[in-house]
Amino acid sequence: MRLSELIINDIKPLNTNSKIRDLQLLFNQLTFSHIPVKDDNGTYLGCFSETDAHCFDNDKPLNEYKYALEDFFVRNNTLWLDVLEAFAINSTNIMPVLSEQNKYLGYYELNDVISLFSESPFFSEAGGILVVEKGINDYSFSEISQIVESNDGKLLGAFISRMNTDLVQVTLKIRNTGLNEIIQTFRRYSYNIVSGHEEDGYIESLKDRSDYLKKYLNM
Known part of the structure; x- marks a missing residue:
């Protein structure tokens, strides 16, 4: 319409x-x-x-x-x-x-x-929401797009949801079966993950390794 x-x-x-x-x-x-x-x-x-x-x-x-x-x-x-x-x-x-x-x-x-x-693909299409954060002089939308697409994701929309003199937050809607690989790639590029509306496998993996190490040291 x-x-x-x-x-x-x-x-x-x-x-x-x-x-x-x-x-x-x-x-x-x-x-x-x-x-x-x-x-x-x-x-x-x-x-x-x-x-x-x-x-x-x-x-x-x-x-x-x-x-x-x-x-x-x-x-x-x-x-x-x-x-x-x-x-x-x-x-x-x-x-x-x-x-x-x-x-x-x-x-x-x-x-x-x-x-x-609300009829736009950002809201109507199925996908995951990811909020990333980086220094205001260091982020770039071209880099963000490259990170998403290099992990077989498709951007349905992106906008700056918060900004101050130091940091900028970008909210992404991504069509993908999972966000874990995308999240890990963002971390490698020094982006802070503010929130991801899917299970963050990276955090779960660290937690599992930490629990295993504690059990090993207590043996």
Whole structure:
């Protein structure tokens, strides 16, 4: 499904001449965090948040509170990862969509976009999850791919899940019958294994050898 097919247009933006009570009524009826607003010419101006709306005088028009408008939106050709980022940055569950000519086309709902994300192979395909960590100046995605593929694994997706001034963590989804060989190769390349959602045979092997050594020394 194309992202643009998720555009909804059942709730029209309020006009700046509308009363605050109209805005408050919409919030009472809907589960949206924001409501879009347009001017007399139909130009999108921004969104009022539910938190602000309930603090306003309900007898006054919206145009008296234009200073509180939050100016966020995406284009109808914006990539879905950028759309998700816009949702997160603006702490909203509704995202106005504009054309290249700044015409208001409708809006995305957060749950719909997340559902589209969940249909990607990263989530839908069977495989193991592996989180690796290395110095921020030492890791490389080409090296990570080479390690996975040299052990007959197939990368279904990878993203940086944590980063600071020293270290970076990369989360991998790998289609493979087992992760043990891949994990051991990452260790040889000085990657720290943060987590692997399959049995880590390397650790189990060390544990077995340690137990054997203890028994041998106690003989």
